[in-house]
Amino acid sequence: MTDPGGRRAFVEVAAGVVMAAGGLAVTMAAAPAIVANSVSAAPLPAPPGATPPSPRPPSPSSTVGAPHDAPEGRPALAYRWSARLDAEAHEIAGKGDIEWTNTSRRPQSEVYVHLYLNAFRDARSAFMRSDAGAGFRGGGRPSRWGGIDVETFHLDGHDLWPDVVHSPDDPDDATDIRVALPEPVAPGQSVTFEVAFTARLPTVVARVGYAGDFHLVAQWFPKLARLEADGTWRHFKFHRLGEFYADFAAYDVAIDTPRSMTVGATGQLVSRREDGDRKTERFVAAWVHDFAFTAWPGFEVHEAVGPHGVAMRAMVPRGEEALARLELEEASAAMADYERWYGRYPYPTLTIVHPPPAAREAGGMEYPTFITTGGSPLGARWGVRSVRGVTAHELAHQWFYGLLASDEFRHPYLDEGLTTFATARSLAERFGSGSGFEGLGWSVTQWAYLRAASARAWQIGALDRAVDQFPTGGDYGVSVYAKTAVLLETLRRVYGDPAFDGALRRYAERHRYGHPAPDDLVAAFPAPMGKQLAAGVAGGFVDYEVAGVTPLEGREGAPHRTRVVLRRRGDLLFPVVVAIVDADARETRRTWDARGGRTETFVHEGAAPVRTVTIDPERRVLMDRDLTNNHRRVTPLRVATRIQGWVGTALALAWTGWAP
Amino acid sequence: MTRVVFAAAAYRWLSMFIVTSPLAVAVARPFRHHPRGDAAWFDAGGVWLLETVRVMLPVAGGLGVVTLGLSLVFALGWSIPLGALVAAGRGARGTQAYADAVRCGPSLAVFQGAAILAASVLAVGAAALGTPPRVYAAGDLVRPALVLGLAGVGWWGLTVVLDAARMRRFDDDVSGALNALYEGGVTLARHPRLWVAAAGRTVIGLTSAVAAFAATQALARVGAHGGVLALVHAASGLVYVTLRTSWFRRLATVAATSDRAG
Numbered sequence: 001m002t003d004p005g006g007r008r009a010f011v012e013v014a015a016g017v018v019m020a021a022g023g024l025a026v027t028m029a030a031a032p033a034i035v036a037n038s039v040s041a042a043p044l045p046a047p048p049g050a051t052p053p054s055p056r057p058p059s060p061s062s063t064v065g066a067p068h069d070a071p072e073g074r075p076a077l078a079y080r081w082s083a084r085l086d087a088e089a090h091e092i093a094g095k096g097d098i099e100w101t102n103t104s105r106r107p108q109s110e111v112y113v114h115l116y117l118n119a120f121r122d123a124r125s126a127f128m129r130s131d132a133g134a135g136f137r138g139g140g141r142p143s144r145w146g147g148i149d150v151e152t153f154h155l156d157g158h159d160l161w162p163d164v165v166h167s168p169d170d171p172d173d174a175t176d177i178r179v180a181l182p183e184p185v186a187p188g189q190s191v192t193f194e195v196a197f198t199a200r201l202p203t204v205v206a207r208v209g210y211a212g213d214f215h216l217v218a219q220w221f222p223k224l225a226r227l228e229a230d231g232t233w234r235h236f237k238f239h240r241l242g243e244f245y246a247d248f249a250a251y252d253v254a255i256d257t258p259r260s261m262t263v264g265a266t267g268q269l270v271s272r273r274e275d276g277d278r279k280t281e282r283f284v285a286a287w288v289h290d291f292a293f294t295a296w297p298g299f300e301v302h303e304a305v306g307p308h309g310v311a312m313r314a315m316v317p318r319g320e321e322a323l324a325r326l327e328l329e330e331a332s333a334a335m336a337d338y339e340r341w342y343g344r345y346p347y348p349t350l351t352i353v354h355p356p357p358a359a360r361e362a363g364g365m366e367y368p369t370f371i372t373t374g375g376s377p378l379g380a381r382w383g384v385r386s387v388r389g390v391t392a393h394e395l396a397h398q399w400f401y402g403l404l405a406s407d408e409f410r411h412p413y414l415d416e417g418l419t420t421f422a423t424a425r426s427l428a429e430r431f432g433s434g435s436g437f438e439g440l441g442w443s444v445t446q447w448a449y450l451r452a453a454s455a456r457a458w459q460i461g462a463l464d465r466a467v468d469q470f471p472t473g474g475d476y477g478v479s480v481y482a483k484t485a486v487l488l489e490t491l492r493r494v495y496g497d498p499a500f501d502g503a504l505r506r507y508a509e510r511h512r513y514g515h516p517a518p519d520d521l522v523a524a525f526p527a528p529m530g531k532q533l534a535a536g537v538a539g540g541f542v543d544y545e546v547a548g549v550t551p552l553e554g555r556e557g558a559p560h561r562t563r564v565v566l567r568r569r570g571d572l573l574f575p576v577v578v579a580i581v582d583a584d585a586r587e588t589r590r591t592w593d594a595r596g597g598r599t600e601t602f603v604h605e606g607a608a609p610v611r612t613v614t615i616d617p618e619r620r621v622l623m624d625r626d627l628t629n630n631h632r633r634v635t636p637l638r639v640a641t642r643i644q645g646w647v648g649t650a651l652a653l654a655w656t657g658w659a660p
Numbered sequence: 661m662t663r664v665v666f667a668a669a670a671y672r673w674l675s676m677f678i679v680t681s682p683l684a685v686a687v688a689r690p691f692r693h694h695p696r697g698d699a700a701w702f703d704a705g706g707v708w709l710l711e712t713v714r715v716m717l718p719v720a721g722g723l724g725v726v727t728l729g730l731s732l733v734f735a736l737g738w739s740i741p742l743g744a745l746v747a748a749g750r751g752a753r754g755t756q757a758y759a760d761a762v763r764c765g766p767s768l769a770v771f772q773g774a775a776i777l778a779a780s781v782l783a784v785g786a787a788a789l790g791t792p793p794r795v796y797a798a799g800d801l802v803r804p805a806l807v808l809g810l811a812g813v814g815w816w817g818l819t820v821v822l823d824a825a826r827m828r829r830f831d832d833d834v835s836g837a838l839n840a841l842y843e844g845g846v847t848l849a850r851h852p853r854l855w856v857a858a859a860g861r862t863v864i865g866l867t868s869a870v871a872a873f874a875a876t877q878a879l880a881r882v883g884a885h886g887g888v889l890a891l892v893h894a895a896s897g898l899v900y901v902t903l904r905t906s907w908f909r910r911l912a913t914v915a916a917t918s919d920r921a922g
Contacts, residue, residue, distance in 0.1 A: 357796045376796050433705035441877055444706030452710040546693070581695060612695040619707065627711050631693040640691055640698035641886020642879075644684035648676040649876045649893045651731070653869040655672075656900065658735065658779045660819045 065251075065268035066286035067346030068308075071513050075287055076101040077249035081221060082280075084256040085295055090144075090210040092199040094221055099192045100185075103247075106231030107184035113153075113177045114246075115165075116219035119238040120202040120209070121147035124172035126237040127206075136241065136473025142209060146202030147174075150222055154194040158182050167237045175238040176225070195222055204359045206240075207372065211359035216372065218292040218365070226407075226515070236409050241476050242467040243401075243408035243415070246289040248513060254282045257295045264301075264315045264351045265293035266370040285347070287513060288368030289405050294353050304328040307336050310345060316354040323377045327352050327391050334392040337426040341501055342399045342508035350398075352391065364390050366397035383439030388427065389446070396422040404511050411518055412476070413463045413537065417484025418504075424450060424485055425492075447489060451622055453482035458570075458625045462539040463487070464518050486623045487536040493620035494574045495529050503529060532572055536623070540571030543625040544615045546632035547599070551609060562610040564632075566592055566600040570625065579617045582608040610634060664748040664757050668741040669901040673894045675734035682726050690715045699883040735776055739768040745901065746826050749908030760830060767829045767837040771822045778818055786811040820858045824848050827911045851914050861903045868903075872896030 063070075081096035102108050119127035120142055128141060153161035160179050167176040185191055199220040202209045208218045225235035226247050234245055257263055259279045267285025285291065299315045302324035306312045312331055314324035331352055335345055353372045355362040363374025371394035375386030396419040400406070406414035424446035427435035434443040457478040470476035492500040507516065507524035522534045548565035566578065575593040582588075586608065592600050592615075604610060615630045624630065690712050691698040700708040716723070743761030744752075752760050761768065790807030792800045824844030828834050834843050848854055876889045 357794055360794070376794070378795050378797055378800070436706070441874075441881075442706065442709075443704045444709065448706040448710045451707065452714045455714055612693070614695060626715075627707070628690040628715060629693075631695060633693045633695065636692045637688050637694070637697045638692075639681075639684045639886075640688040640701070641684065642698045642884070642889055643687050643701055644677075644680045645886055645889025645893055646702075646873075646876045646880050647683060648680045648890075649869070649873045649896065651679060652672065652676055652893065652897060652900075653866075653873050655676075655731075655735065656865060656869050658731075658776060660775060660823075660904075 064270055065284035065348065068348075069344070069346050069512075070287050075248045075250050076103045077224065077247045078252070079221065079223075079249055079291065080252045082254045082256065083217075083220075085215065085217070085258075085261070087213060087215070087258050087261065087295070090201040090215065092201070092217060092220055093197075094199060095196045097192050097194050098222070098224065099190060100224060101190040102185045102187050102227070104227050104229055104231040105187055107186050108227070108231065109181050109184045110233075111179050111181065111227075112225035112233045112235035113150075113179055113222045114175060114219075114225055114235065114238070114244075115148045115150070115177060115222060116175050116238040116244075117146050117148045117199055117201075117208070118174040119219075120145055120205060121174060125175065126167070126170060126173040127175070127240050129172075130240040130468075136477055142202035142205040144203045146200045146209065148197055148199045148220070148222065151196040151198065152194065153179060153222070155182065155191055160193075170237065173237050176235050178235075197222055204355075204361050207362055207365035209359075209362065211356070211362070214294075214296040214298065214356055214359045214362070216292070216294050216353070216355065216359065216362040216365075218290075218367065221291075223290075234407060234410075239409065239467050241412075241470060241473060243412070244290060245407040245409055245515075246405070248287050248289050248405065250284075250286040251288065251291045252282070252284045253291055253293075254280050255293055255295070256280045258297075260297040261295040262297065262299035262301060262315065263293060263295045264299070264313060264353055264370065266291040266351075266368050268349050285369060288347075288402070290367050292367040292370055294355075294372075296356070298356060300324070302328060304332065306332045306345075306350065307339055308344065309348075310335070310350055311348060312350045312352065314352045314354070317356045320354070320377060323354060323380070323387065326377075326380060326387055327354060327373055330388045330391045331395050333430060334395050334423070334426045337429065338396055338399055338422060341422070341425075341505060343403075343505070343512060345398060346403070347398075350395070354387075364394065366394045366401055368398070368402050371395060371397070383434070384437055385427065385431065385435065389423065389436075392426055393419055393423040396426075399508060403513060404508060405513075405515050406517070407515070408467075410466045411464055412467055413480045413484040414516065414518065414521065416480045417463065418488070420450070420481045421485040421488040425489070447486070447622060450482045450485050450489075453478045454486040454623060455625055457483040458541040458543075460539075462537065464537045483623070484537075487533070490536075490574070490621050490623045491525070491529050491533060493618075493622060499526070499529065528573075532574065535571050538571075541625050542568065542570040542572035542574065542621060542623065543629070544568055544576055544621065545626075545629040546613045546615055549610060549613050549632040549634055551634065552603065559605040559607060560609045562604045562606075564602055564604055564610075564613050566615060568594050568598050572623075574621050576616045576621060577618065579614045580604050580606075580610055581612045581614075582606045583611050584608040663754055664741075664744045665901055665905050666898075668745050668904075669894070669898040671738065671741040672897045672901065673890075675737070676893065676897075677890075679727060679730045679734060682730075683723055686719060686723055687712060687716060696883060699880060702877070702881040732776070736769060736772055739772040740765060742772070742904070743768045743826065745905050746908045746912075747830060749827070749905055749910075750830055750912040764829045767840060768826060770837040771826055771829075775819060775822055779815060782811045782815050816859075816862060820855065821845060821848060823858070823907065824854075824911060827908060827915060831915075847911070847915050854911065854914060857910055858907065861907045865900050865903045868896050868899040 078099040079096065081094050084093045119125045122145055123141065150161050152159060160181065162179065165174050165177050167173040168178060201215060201217065204211045204216065208216055223246060225233050226245050227233055251267060253265065255263055255265060256278055259274060259277050263281050265283040266288060267283040269281055270284050271282045273280045294315065298318050300318045300320065302314045302321065304312045312328055314327045316324045331350060339345055347369045349369050351370045354374065355372060360374060363372050365372045373387065373391040373394055375390050377387065380387045397415065400418040401408065401415040408415050427446055433445055436444040436446045436449055460475050460479060463479050463484050467476065503525040507521050510524065511520055518537060522530050525533050545567040547567040550563045552561040552563055554561050573594050575591055578590050578592055580588045584607065588604065588606065611634055613632045616624065688698065691700060694700050701712060740761050743764055744757040747757035747760040786807050790804040792804050794800055821844055824847050825841040828843035828847060829840035834840050872892050875892050879889055879892065
């Protein structure tokens with residue numbers, strides 16, 4: 001998920017960007033792979049070497065909607081729903097079953113069911129009571145409340161649903177429900193719950209809801225919490241800063257909507273049936289851990305083929321073809337980067353949804369094979385890379401959240417931090433210094449923004465905290481998103497691409513289709529990288545300083561001698577280069593591994609007097625808390641005359657109008 | 661005439677120098693020891709740009725107040741050099757131009773104050789009315805463009821009227837700001853082509869100022885010395901003041917012709 005207010009200050013350049021993706025190159029300016037069409041589109045042109053998707057909806061089978069490298073067997077959880085959208089009442093009537101296998105080592109006499117749409121049932125929910133994140137992930141409260149009512153929850157004819165539903169120890173919240181089983185379910189045993197429910201959408205809030213006839217339908221069905229192998233349920237109330245944690249599952253969902261609606265959803269469309277003024281589209285997905293869909297008559301759908309023949313759909317407001325092209329181009333290019341670094345995107349489809357302006361808060365969210373993006377098309381034309389940034393970010397979640405399904409409540413940095421890192425790196429590799437903004441003669445990288453934000457986080461505690469341990473949305477944002485990303489980028493720059501990429505690739509491959517924990521991430525990084533990563537995650541920081549540069553008296557004709565004092569503050573320790581430049585512009589470099597202590601003093605001898613000393617001239621330690629003390633001039637600057645000249649002409653320009 | 665023009669240009673240059681000095685001293689702090697000094701601020705990628713913002717944030721409010729206060733003082737003080745330019749346009753020389761300006765000082769200060777107030781009100785009003793609720797598609801900018809355009813045209817018209825009033829205030833038979841404002845309006849009404857002349861000079865003046873701004877940015881980016889930037893700024897100021905002088909001379913000539921004809 002992204003913060004739409006804070007993180008969309010990024011830029012877009014013109015078309016004609018060439019994407020290289022493991023042998024697949026698609027030039028979107030020519031756009032041979034993108035066709036504007038409706039959902040009943042013509043066959044997608046495939047790139048050379050790619051397997052073209054089927055021109056007709058495939059027949060449902062065990063492999064449809066499944067990843068190419070699906071683990072053996074089938075997921076231990078399966079949801080089969082028929083969902084009817086009442087577009088006037090903004091309600092979904094759901095009916096179906098949940099097939100669940102106890103994969104733990106202990107018999108289970110209960111299950112926990114998350115009803116997260118109940119976060120928007122009234123102002124007393126845990127979500128609405130928390131003001132910690134207000135403003136971070138969008139507004140406060142919806143103008144119309146929503147919620148889920150479970151009508152039946154049967155097992156072998158017994159209705160198990162409690163008469164009074166509320167979260168454990170919280171009578172005002174109904175997002176985390178304990179359901180007692182009539183008899184324990186043994187390890188390996190499967191049971192099927194028959195369920196009927198009604199989900200009422202709120203007006204758009206926190207990436208769900210409706211605006212006019214636009215619907216983003218998420219957290220809309222009773223969803224089992226995750227059962228850990230040791231037999232404990234990881235269940236939690238929906239928190240304002242929190243997201244999700246669930247088991248991989250198979251989904252088979254038939255969505256019944258008015259015919260005028262254009263529908264997009266998690267997974268692969270396998271059938272479409274029309275009946276009068278309604279239609280039913282069936283989507284299936286396997287080895288995913290959530291299911292969301294959107295329905296709106298105002299969508300225009302554009303399609304393209306991504307790496308390995310992934311069928312990509314961009315659903316944008318009508319008339320925004322350029323926006324769709326941009327998003328498909330970005331998704332294809334970013335996917336190629338992520339595949340190079342973290343392994344192949346395994347699913348056959350990817351759906352990108354750009355909500356209409358009236359539903360802006362529905363943008364910037366990830367679900368398996370289904371992402372909502374955002375940002376202004378106009379801003380994109382002016383060099384703000386917000387559309388690219390949000391699209392690339394939500395796509396990166398397909399790895400860090402999707403395939404590596406960590407506990408987003410307890411360890412949010414594992415998904416948001418790694419995703420932010422992957423996004424910034426991908427954009428920086430493709431757009432260099434203009435990866436955030438480029439225009440009017442200025443450019444700003446994503447790293448510059450993330451660095452400045454993370455410098456605020458140096459003293460506010462560990463990165464690895466559960467979401468309810470962050471006192472404010474700001475603390476959460478700068479720690480989980482910015483500082484994690486900057487810490488990882490520092491490791492990459494200091495230890496080099498081969499070592500860093502190997503470690504993160506190892507983590508991504510070992511825990512694919514798994515539920516990794518922080519120790520798993522650290523374990524993938526060899527020493528000393530892993531040690532610094534662990535220290536950084538624990539809240540460590542580093543600040544290098546050139547504490548003194550003092551010319552020493554010497555004999556006439558002897559080399560100029562200068563005493564240099566370096567200092568390191570904080571818990572992290574990286575080897576750094578120290579550059580000494582003399583009055584003849586000769587540069588001498590030495591490395592300070594900083595292992596000897598927090599200070600280093602040496603005497604430099606040279607043919608000319610020392611003019612400047614700089615620690616880390618290539619700025620590898622991006623997370624250095626304060627960059628302004630990384631340098632020392634023998635003759636310090638007293639007035640910023642260039643800035644004064646620039647600001648002076650700007651003010652003179654303003655004065656031309658203000659005081660003519 | 662030349663002395664008065666140079667003095668006015670010097671006033672503008674000096675006032676900008678003083679107004680921006682607190683900022684220049686404060687913002688030097690992050691760059692005090694940087695090998696390339698404040699040239700790093702203009703680097704591609706914006707790391708130092710944002711680092712400066714981060715470091716300066718705690719003092720930004722105070723700095724803004726000081727800069728605004730100094731701007732106000734020097735903008736009001738501009739009445740006298742500007743008055744001298746008007747007098748020079750009417751043929752006064754050297755100290756006589758300043759003596760005339762001081763004589764009409766109160767009215768000139770009223771005009772200047774009114775101009776500053778009107779500009780500020782228009783800017784705030786345009787921001788309040790013209791800020792779009794969202795910037796999504798080109799259509800979202802139609803209203804802001806209209807509001808800004810109207811505010812700009814209104815503002816420009818007011819400055820032309822005020823210039824005519826400044827010039828008429830120097831007439832022996834015109835006393836007081838209101839009277840001068842009326843007479844200035846009459847002059848412009850009788851000679852509509854003056855508006856065209858004013859527009860031409862405005863375009864040239866703005867172009868020169870924008871070019872100077874772009875040039876200083878480009879020069880700073882390649883690490884040019886601050887003195888070079890100051891020279892560019894001074895040259896731009898001289899162009900502006902020369903244009904103003906030529907405009908006042910034109911106004912005076914037309915008004916004198918008009919008086920003889922009347």
